[in-house]
Amino acid sequence: MQELIDIFKALSDETRLRILKLLEHGELCVCDIVAALDIIQPKVSFHLGVLQNAGLIKSRKQGRWMRYKIDDSDIFKRFLILSVLEKLSEEVIKEDKKRLNKFFENKDDKLEVL
């Protein structure tokens, strides 16, 4: 029962739904998400923790980055996450994606300089 409650609780917050939507197309590190949502890092880490605790995302450490991606390893979570992604209008996360893309461009610039 608690496992189920944790999943629903994790999904009942705007910031966390925005994070899931950002992770729709793959893995991101914490700093990507901070840049995209334009909120402070400890807050992002907190929400990533809630999502991970509920088993909706998983992480791996790569160098000094911690990369997160969706974990839809069972049919129930898969359906839930698919529903969420489908139901969230693009409108809601338009600005998030803009900021993320801008952040990526700057990353690329830096890489080209090296």
Added chain:
Amino acid sequence: MQELIDIFKALSDETRLRILKLLEHGELCVCDIVAALDIIQPKVSFHLGVLQNAGLIKSRKQGRWMRYKIDDSDIFKRFLILSVLEKLSEEVIKEDKKRLNKFFENKDDKLEVL
């Protein structure tokens, strides 16, 4: 987005999941649920309100009773509710059903007396 959040929030509470499970086989009035869960009436009304706000149950007034039942009128809610009902072990609500049955027996007794 808020609608989705309200649905998940409604589902992220033990009392409310127990109520949904009680409503699995049909309509119940508030006093049935109070008897089954063995918690005070304003608390039950509060949780019924949360579930109804989220569109997961609906009510109709009949005499002095307010009867509630599951509202799975769209495919997404239907799936969610089905998943919840399937995932909640009978164990969790065994006592609830016992108390509900005892309450029903007493109701019948009273009717027979009349």
Added chain:
DNA sequence: TGTTTATATAAAATTAATTTTATATTTTAT
């Protein structure tokens, strides 16, 4: 009509979740 029953709701008290601020840890780069 006055009383009882079923329910809702408001207000206060309590508990839980979130946010912010400050700091610690780990990894990489200088």
Added chain:
DNA sequence: ATAAAATATAAAATTAATTTTATATAAACA
């Protein structure tokens, strides 16, 4: 080695959700 970057976590502050207590309303009954 030192400094900087990325992240986590602890503590405090804030906000939100839940629970309790008290009361109001409406329907049915004596």
